[in-house]
Structure formats: structure tokens, C-alpha cells
Amino acid sequence: MTNEPLKYTGFYSESPRPGILGWLLSTDHKRIGIMYLVCIVTMFLVAMCLGLALRLELIAPGPTIMGPQTYNATFTVHGIIMIFLFIIPSIPAAFGNLVLPIQIGARDVSFPKLNLLSWYCYIIGGILAVISIFAGGGAPDTGWTFYVPFSTQTTTNVNLAVTGALMLGFSSMLTGINFVTTIHRLRAEGMGWGRLPMFVWTLYSTAWIQILATPMLGITLILIVLERVFGAGLFDAARGGDPILYQHLFWIYSHPAVYIMILPGMGVISEIIPTFSRKPLFGYWAMAFSSLAIAFAGSLVWAHHMYASGMSDFAILVFSFLTFIVAIPSAIKVFNWVSTLYKGSIQLAPPMLHALAFIFNFAIGGLGGLALGAAASDIHLHDTTFVVGHFHYTMFGGTGFAFFAALHYWLPKFTGRMYNHKIAVISWGLVFVGFNVTYMAMQAVGVQGMPRRYYDYLPEFMPLNVVSTVGSWVLAIGLVMMFVNLWNGIRRGHPVGKNPWGSATLEWTIPSPPPMENFGEEDPIVTKGPYDYKGVVADEY
Amino acid sequence: MIIKGLLPMSIEHRDDTGARFGMWLFLYTEVILFSGLFILYSVGLAKFPQQFAEASHKLNIYFGTINTLVLLTSSLTIALAITAIQKNKIKLTLNLCFVTIFLAIVFLINKYFEWSAEIGHGIYPGSEHLAEMGPGITAFFNLYYFTAGLHGFHILIGGTLIAVVATLIAKGKVTSDRYTLLENSALYWHLVDLVWIFLFPLYYLIL
Numbered sequence: 016m017t018n019e020p021l022k023y024t025g026f027y028s029e030s031p032r033p034g035i036l037g038w039l040l041s042t043d044h045k046r047i048g049i050m051y052l053v054c055i056v057t058m059f060l061v062a063m064c065l066g067l068a069l070r071l072e073l074i075a076p077g078p079t080i081m082g083p084q085t086y087n088a089t090f091t092v093h094g095i096i097m098i099f100l101f102i103i104p105s106i107p108a109a110f111g112n113l114v115l116p117i118q119i120g121a122r123d124v125s126f127p128k129l130n131l132l133s134w135y136c137y138i139i140g141g142i143l144a145v146i147s148i149f150a151g152g153g154a155p156d157t158g159w160t161f162y163v164p165f166s167t168q169t170t171t172n173v174n175l176a177v178t179g180a181l182m183l184g185f186s187s188m189l190t191g192i193n194f195v196t197t198i199h200r201l202r203a204e205g206m207g208w209g210r211l212p213m214f215v216w217t218l219y220s221t222a223w224i225q226i227l228a229t230p231m232l233g234i235t236l237i238l239i240v241l242e243r244v245f246g247a248g249l250f251d252a253a254r255g256g257d258p259i260l261y262q263h264l265f266w267i268y269s270h271p272a273v274y275i276m277i278l279p280g281m282g283v284i285s286e287i288i289p290t291f292s293r294k295p296l297f298g299y300w301a302m303a304f305s306s307l308a309i310a311f312a313g314s315l316v317w318a319h320h321m322y323a324s325g326m327s328d329f330a331i332l333v334f335s336f337l338t339f340i341v342a343i344p345s346a347i348k349v350f351n352w353v354s355t356l357y358k359g360s361i362q363l364a365p366p367m368l369h370a371l372a373f374i375f376n377f378a379i380g381g382l383g384g385l386a387l388g389a390a391a392s393d394i395h396l397h398d399t400t401f402v403v404g405h406f407h408y409t410m411f412g413g414t415g416f417a418f419f420a421a422l423h424y425w426l427p428k429f430t431g432r433m434y435n436h437k438i439a440v441i442s443w444g445l446v447f448v449g450f451n452v453t454y455m456a457m458q459a460v461g462v463q464g465m466p467r468r469y470y471d472y473l474p475e476f477m478p479l480n481v482v483s484t485v486g487s488w489v490l491a492i493g494l495v496m497m498f499v500n501l502w503n504g505i506r507r508g509h510p511v512g513k514n515p516w517g518s519a520t521l522e523w524t525i526p527s528p529p530p531m532e533n534f535g536e537e538d539p540i541v542t543k544g545p546y547d548y549k550g551v552v553a554d555e556y
Numbered sequence: 557m558i559i560k561g562l563l564p565m566s567i568e569h570r571d572d573t574g575a576r577f578g579m580w581l582f583l584y585t586e587v588i589l590f591s592g593l594f595i596l597y598s599v600g601l602a603k604f605p606q607q608f609a610e611a612s613h614k615l616n617i618y619f620g621t622i623n624t625l626v627l628l629t630s631s632l633t634i635a636l637a638i639t640a641i642q643k644n645k646i647k648l649t650l651n652l653c654f655v656t657i658f659l660a661i662v663f664l665i666n667k668y669f670e671w672s673a674e675i676g677h678g679i680y681p682g683s684e685h686l687a688e689m690g691p692g693i694t695a696f697f698n699l700y701y702f703t704a705g706l707h708g709f710h711i712l713i714g715g716t717l718i719a720v721v722a723t724l725i726a727k728g729k730v731t732s733d734r735y736t737l738l739e740n741s742a743l744y745w746h747l748v749d750l751v752w753i754f755l756f757p758l759y760y761l762i763l
Contacts, residue, residue, distance in 0.1 A: 125574045192581045200574040230585040234592030238702070247681035247698040249596070254687060255607075255695025260599060264592055 017509055021431050025528035042127035045429065045529060047134050048112030054141065055105050056498070062096035063494065065089050070453070070487040073480050076472055086470035087156035088171070092148055094159030095176060099183045100141050102410055103272065105418045106279035107225075108137070108190055111218050113429055115194060117522040118212045120203025120539040122532045125196040129189055136186035143179030147172040158468065160269070163250040163261045167242045174240055181236045184229045184268075187275070191225025194218055203521075205541035212520045212545040213296060216303045217282030220310040224271045224278075227314060232268035235261070259324055266317035274313040276410055277377075278306055280417030281348055284370045287424055288352050290518040291367035292359025295546035298351045305344035312341045322390050323397045331390045338388035345381055349374060364516070365439035369420035372447045376412025380405055383458065398468075401461025404454045412450060419446070422501060427511045431527045433556050434504025442500060445493025452486030509556055517553030520545045572736045579740040583747050586710075590751055593703045597758060600695045607692020612763035614679070615700070619670040620760040623663050624752065630659035631749040634718065634742045644732035646725060653722040656745065660715035667708055671701075700759055707755060710748045717741045 026045045030037040038046055069089055072079050081089065112130065116123055124130050148154040155176040157166040166173050198211075198219050211219075238249055238261075248254025250261045289296045296302060318326060318334040352374055361367070383405035386392045396402060427433045460479040465472055472480070514523040521541070525533060543549075601608050637652035678685030681698050721741045724730045730737050 125571065126578060129578075188585055192578050192585070195581060196574050196578040199577060200571055226581055226585055227588065230588035231592055234589050237706070238592075241681075241702055245681040247702075248687075248694060249698050249702070253691065255600065255604065255691030255693075255698070257599065257603075260596060264595070 018507060019510070021510055023431070023526055023528075025431070025526060026531045027528060029531040040131070042123070042131050043531060044112045044116050044123050044127070044130060047130055048109055048114075049429070050134055051104060051109040051112060051137070054138065055101055055109050058096050058100040058141065059105075060498070062093050062101060063491065065093040065096070067487055067491055069093060070484045072470055073472070074484040075480075076474055076477060078470065081470065083470050084153075084156065087158075087468070088148075088154035090468060091155050091158055091176075092144075095144055095155070095180065097410075098159050098272075098276075099180050100137075100144060102276045102414055103183070103187055104137060104190075105276075105414065106283060106421060107194070107218060107221050107275070108133070108187075110283070110421050110425060111190070111194060111279065114425060114522055115215060115218055116197065116201070117525065117529060117533050118215050118520050118545075119198065119201060120206050120521055120534065120541055121197065121201035122534065122538075124193050125200055126193050130193055133186045133189040133193070136182050136189065140179045140182030140186060143175050143182065147175035147179060150175065160265060161236070161239060162265075163239070163242075163258050166239055167250065174243055177236045177239050181233060184232045184236070187225050188229040188233075191222040191229070194222040195226065198222075203539045203541055209299070210541055210544050211303075213285035213299075213302055213306075214279070214282035214520075217278045217285070217306045220306040221275050221278045224275050224310050224314065228268045228271040228275075231264060232272075235264040235268065238264075259321070259326070262321050262324055263318065266320050270317040270320065271310075271314045273410070274309055276414050278309060280373065280414040281306070283417045283421045283424070284352060284373050285348075286518070286520065287366045287370040287420055288355050289546045289548075290424075290516050291362045291364055291370075292356050293362070293517070293548055294355055294359040295544070295548070296351070297354035297357075298347075299544075299546070301347055302351055305347040308344040309341060312337065312344065316341060319388055319393075322393045335388055335390045339385065342381065342385060342388075349378060349381075364423075365434075365436060365443060366420045366424035366516070368440065368443045368447075369416050369423060372443070373413060373416040373420065376408055376416060376450070379455075380408030380410075380412055383408060396461065398466055399461035400457045400465050400467045403467050404458030404461055407454045407457070412454070416446075416450075419443075419497065424516070425522075426501060426505065427508075427515055427556075428522060428527050429529070430505045430508075431510055432504055432506075432508030433511045433515060434500050434508050438496065438500040442493050442497035445489055446497060447493075449486050449488070449490030449493050453483050453490055454486075456480070456483035456486060511556040512554030514551070514554050515556050517548070517551055519543070519548050519551050570734075572734075575736045575740065576743075579743055583743060586747055586751075590703070590706070593699065593706065594754070594758075597699050597703070600692075600699060604692030604695060607690060608696050609763040611689075611693040611696035611700075612759060614674075615760050616670060616673065617760050619666060620756050623666050624756050626659050626663050626666065627749045627752050630656045630663075631746055633659065634745050638735065638739055638742055641725070641730070641732055641735045641738055646732075649738075650722055650725055653718055653725070656718055657715050657722070660711050660718075663711055664708060667704070703755060704759075707748070707751055710751070714741070714745045714748045717744060 026043060030041065030043075030046075032040060038050060041047065068080065069086070072081050072086055072089075112124070151172050152170045153172065155169070155171045155173045157169060157171075157173060161173065161177060166177075198215060202211075241247065242249050248256050250256045250258045252258065285296055285302060316334055316337045318330060319338045322331050322335075383401070387396055387402065387405060423434070423439060456479045460476050460483070461467070463476065463479070465476045465480075511527055513526060515527075516523070521539060522529070524539075633652045633655045637649050637656070640649040640652055674680070679697055680686065681701050686694050686697055718741050721730060721738050724737065
């Protein structure tokens with residue numbers, strides 16, 4: 016740790032406007048990325064506290080720290096914040112904005128003003144979601160899925176929460192349009208499609224899902240609000256509507272959305288594994304096309320959330336089959352990461368540890384997904400805590416760990432300072448162990464038959480619930496330690512050079528933190544691939 | 557600390573093809589937005605074919621036809637506006653924009669009278685009278701109001717957009733060699749027109 020000021024402060028000091036307005040009105044992709052990052056981490060910490068409260072409630076049967084209504088509201092708000100305000104924008108909006116333009120050799124995204132507008136949509140959505148917790152009829156208690164008929168009847172603040180989600184969807188969609196255009200139009204000279212870093216490929220696939228699927232969420236949420244205002248009966252069977260149709264419309268967006276959440280995470284891992292194995296990524300084109308294949312196949316599987324809804328057996332068969340197809344490109348990715356590691360010169364730095372944990376957790380989460388995708392076992396597991404555990408294995412164990420990996424990998428680039436590695440490794444260990452204890456116990460008790468979304472349960476489920484809750488404490492301690500360490504690193508860490516990890520992508524060829532327009536006067540000319548480590552030397556720090 | 561003059565902040569990045577590309581992507585999202593309502597329509601039609609036909613006959617076809625003509629004409633005028641600005645005829649461009657906005661207002665006024673008449677008959681989402689007509693007819697009118705309402709909202713946005721572009725043309729910010737903004741607004745307007753071209757037969761004609 017050091018108090019010595021940075022010699023060069025890059026985009027932090029070079030701004031056309033001074034002070035806070037230099038941030039709030041900035042169209043620079045790095046400043047917008049940092050603003051996203053601050054908001055997203057804040058939201059994560061808020062929702063993490065709600066999650067801890069949920070686990071504490073479940074430590075024993077009966078009301079422990081809260082009653083049923085509070086419990087319903089808590090898991091709803093935990094879900095809304097974690098999904099719409101944390102995971103969906105986490106890697107694409109924060110790290111996508113920070114890294115994507117630099118990785119393709121551009122000075123900014125295609126539509127910088129639109130980019131700022133997306134951030135404001137995010138902030139407005141976030142504020143509406145937070146207000147909905149405290150104002151009027153009480154926090155929404157529908158679950159993050161807003162299923163009808165309950166969501167059109169409950170007296171809690173569903174309107175505000177839904178409008179918030181709509182704004183967040185708008186933000187996500189505009190970011191998608193911006194990124195697709197940027198990747199098509201602004202690649203530097205020599206940056207052909209075959210030289211795009213894998214992170215860019217996954218952001219490209221993600222952006223397409225954001226464009227294709229998000230408007231469907233938009234119309235679904237608009238219909239909920241209209242239904243609540245006019246009471247028309249759009250989803251009421253007695254008045255010609257159909258509640259199952261709501262589930263279809265909702266999942267047409269929300270299943271592809273889980274690939275919005277996981278694909279950029281896979282991209283981060285595909286950057287980190289080659290860097291710390293010092294070996295080119297195994298199967299570049301297989302990795303690129305499997306990202307597109309996941310985006311495509313993932314858009315066709317939405318009804319596997321609805322096996323127990325009374326859908327026809329034929330539809331269940333088709334959606335089950337399609338669900339299994341998604342496993343193929345996902346498995347290609349896992350095998351290619353492992354093949355990249357094979358005979359590599361592996362360096363277990365903090366980003367690498369998080370990346371390896373990602374592969375471990377994601378493999379468990381992915382296999383659990385097959386158990387849920389098969390109709391026969393799904394009928395048993397439907398609406399149990401197994402589903403909750405599976406979801407957290409893929410989203411938290413997957414995307415969450417990828418987000419932590421990205422923080423440890425790219426923060427030194429954008430702050431110019433390195434965090435303490437020893438504490439980073441210890442906190443990683445606590446997070447990894449705590450995570451697995453919490454959610455493995457949750458999956459196990461789900462297989463025994465414990466239903467989800469209840470504040471109370473039968474006494475025989477208690478031992479595993481206690482294990483899970485204790486695990487959540489270890490997890491929380493690890494997370495707090497990790498964020499404190501990163502914060503100390505940002506404030507007082509040792510200054511780093513251009514390329515502390517010895518990576519070969521473009522962002523490591525410019526100063527840390529990067530200057531305002533990334534590449535100075537001359538536009539870069541790309542002459543080698545993103546994983547060509549020949550002659551790349553890591554800077555000492 | 558601000559370093560002035562050090563950075564080429566004023567380097568203007570201009571990419572007209574990129575701007576059009578982005579607009580087409582945005583139009584695609586609009587199509588998906590409306591497609592949710594078209595899915596509901598198709599499911600409703602499959603469930604209640606006879607009631608849908610009966611409900612459709614309650615709509616006034618003259619209002620629908622006039623509005624179709626109005627919208628098609630407005631699409632023509634905005635397309636002519638692009639040709640006019642390409643030929644640097646600013647006055648003509650402005651006039652064509654105003655005609656388009658005028659037609660948009662005519663559309664909305666026409667819609668107001670159409671809906672007033674129907675609401676006067678007790679047909680509106682959530683009404684008692686509608687509920688008594690049975691589920692099929694209720695579903696039809698719910699969808700009719702929500703789809704046409706969303707479309708009307710788009711007319712409002714499109715008209716505002718063209719008004720903004722017209723102001724920029726008058727100020728000389730949109731000119732004969734940089735008119736992508738007008739082009740993109742026109743694309744948006746054509747989409748609004750196109751959605752109506754599907755709405756009109758589905759609700760007024762084919763049943």
C-alpha cells in the first residue's frame with residue numbers, strides 16, 4: 016500500500032467539464048462505464064443484505080425475524096434488484112462500456128449520447144424500483160416474475176416496480192443497439208472479425224438478444240400496467256384472456272435474458288484463462304460461434320419454465336428437446352477453457368482463481384439445468400429450492416464470479432492501482448466455499464421436497480437450512496473482505512504500468528488509466544490476434 | 557483539473573451509415589414490441605373466431621379507411637421531404653414536414669371521434685356493457701383499444717420527432733449534405749404507417 020499519487024491520471028482529469036457535471040453529462044464511454052459500475056456494485060450490496068435476511072429467516076421453521084408478507088416482499092425486491100439492476104447490466108453495461116471500444120480500437124461507442132441516455136434510463140428505473148419498496152401500498156410481493164393473476168390484483172406497489180423494470184429494459188435495449196452498431200462500424204484498421212477478442216464476440220451475441228428479446232418484456236410489462244389501470248381482463252380467462260399467455264410472453268424475454276446475463280461472463284472468462292495460462296484460446300471460432308449458437312438456441316426454449324402450467328405434452332417434449340440443445344454450445348465452451356489450460360503456464364492470480372471457480376460452479380449449475388430441462392425430473396423439482404439453488408449456481412456462481420473476476424482483472428487498468436493479492440486470494444477462498452455451502456445445501460433440501468418462496472417449512476428440512484444459512488455468513492464475510500480490499504486498492508494500491516498481467520488485447524497497450532480518447536492522435540492499426548502472446552511482457556508492479 | 561487544447565475533443569466523428577444501421581435495429585425492436593400484441597390477437601382469434609368476427613363488424617369501417625388514406629399520404633409527403641432536402645429545396649422540405657405533421661394530427665382527431673363514439677356505446681376496456689357481451693368480444697375490444705392506443709402513442713412520438721427535425725432544418729442544422737436525422741425520422745414514420753397497414757385489415761376488414 017502506498018500514498019504516492021499517480022503520475023498519470025488519464026480520463027479522470029481530462030474532461031471538457033469540471034466536477035460532478037463532468038461525470039453526469041459525460042459521453043465518454045469510460046466515465047459512463049465507471050458510473051454504471053458504482054451503481055451496480057451499490058445495488059449488489061443492497062440486494063445482498065436482503066438475501067442475507069432471507070437466509071436468516073429460514074434458519075428455523077416459523078417466523079424468525081420476519082412474517083410472511085415481509086418475506087414475500089423481501090424475496091421479490093431481492094429478485095428485482097439482483098436481476099434487473101445488478102446481473103443484466105453488470106458485465107455488459109459496466110465492463111462492456113469500459114472495455115469494448117478499447118478492445119476494438121475505437122475512441123468511443125457509435126452513439127455516445129444514446130449511451131448516456133441509457134445510463135439515465137438505468138438510474139430512473141433504479142430509483143423507481145427503490146421508491147416502490149417504501150411508498151404507497153408497500154413493497155411488491157409478486158416475485159420478480161410478476162405472474163398474473165396475482166400481479167394484477169395485489170394492492171402493493173407493482174405499478175412502480177413494473178415501470179422501473181420497463182425503464183431498465185429500455186436502457187438494456189439501447190445499449191444493445193449501440194454495441195452492435197459499434198462492433199460493425201468502429202473496428203480499427205486490421206481488426207477483422209477473426210481478431211475480435213472473445214469478450215467482444217460474447218457482447219455482440221448478448222447485444223443481439225437485448226435487441227431481439229427486450230421489447231417483448233416491454234409489451235408484457237406495459238400490459239400489466241394497463242391491466243391494473245383499466246381492469247380489462249387481458250389475462251383473465253372469464254373475460255376472454257389467458258393467464259398462461261402471460262407466462263409465455265414473460266419468458267419469451269426472460270429466458271433469453273438469462274443468456275444476456277451469462278454470455279458476457281463467459282466472455283470475461285475467455286479473456287482471463289488464456290492470459291493466465293499464457294496460451295492462445297483453444298478453438299477460437301468454436302468459441303465465437305458457440306456464443307452465437309447459445310444466443311440463438313436460448314431464444315427458443317422459454318417454455319421450459321412452464322412444464323407444470325398445464326401446457327400440452329407435445330409442447331413440453333419440444334421445449335425439453337430444445338433445452339438440451341443449449342447444453343451443446345455451453346459444453347463446447349467449458350471443454351475449450353479446459354483445453355486452453357492444458358499444458359499452459361498457469362499463474363494463479365486472483366482473476367484466474369475467480370475464473371476457475373466460474374468453470375466449477377457453472378458446470379454444476381449447467382448439469383442441474385439438465386435435470387430441470389428434462390420434463391420427468393422437472394415435475395418433481397418444480398418450484399422447490401432446487402430451482403433456486405440451480406439459478407444461483409449459474410447466475411451467482413457463473414455471472415457473479417465472472418463479475419468478480421472482471422473486477423480483479425480490469426480495475427487495475429481503469430484505476431491505475433493494484434489491490435493486495437494475499438487478501439484477494441483469502442477473500443476468494445471464503446466466497447468460493449461460502450457460496451458452495453449455501454447453494455449446495457439449498458439444492459439438496461430442494462430435492463427432499465422443500466418448496467420455494469415460503470417463510471416457513473417442515474421441521475425435517477431444518478438441518479440443511481441451517482447449513483445453508485451458515486454458508487451465507489461465510490459468503491458475506493468473503494464478499495465484504497473482497498470489496499474492502501478492492502476499495503483499498505483503488506485508493507492506495509501500488510501504481511501499475513500498461514500491462515500488469517501480460518495480456519495481448521488492445522486495452523493493455525495504452526496507459527493505465529486510459530487517456531480520454533483512448534489512443535491519442537493516431538488511430539491504432541491492429542497487426543496480431545487477441546491471444547498472440549509472442550513478445551508480450553508483463554509489467555512489474 | 558482540466559487540460560484544455562491538449563485533446564482533440566473537437567474531432568467530429570460522423571458515420572451516416574452507422575446512424576442508419578442503428579435506426580434499423582431500433583425499428584426491429586418496435587416490430588417485436590407490437591408483435592406481442594399480434595400474438596395475443598392470433599391466440600384470441602383461434603379461440604373465438606365467431607365472436608371476433610361479430611365484434612369486428614361493430615367497428616366503423618369509414619373511420620378506419622380514412623385513417624389509412626391519411627397515413628399513406630403522410631408517408632408519401634415525408635418521403636418527398638427527403639428528396640426535397642437532397643435537392644437543397646429547404647422551403648419545400650419544411651412544407652412537406654408540416655403537411656406530414658398536419659396529417660398526423662388529422663389521424664389523431666379522427667381516432668378521437670371514432671373512440672368517442674364507441675365509448676359512448678359503452679364499449680371500452682373494463683366496462684360493464686362489454687363484459688355482458690361475453691369473453692370473445694371483450695378480448696377483441698381489449699386488444700383493439702390497447703393495440704390502436706399503442707399505435708396512436710407512436711403517431712404522437714413520430715409527429716413530435718418530425719417537428720423537432722423541422723426546427724433543426726429551419727435552423728440550418730440539418731442540411732442537404734447531412735440529412736440522416738430526417739431520413740431516420742422518416743424511417744420511423746414509415747414503420748408507424750406499416751404497423752397500421754397490418755392493424756387495419758386485422759381489426760376492420762378480414763373478419
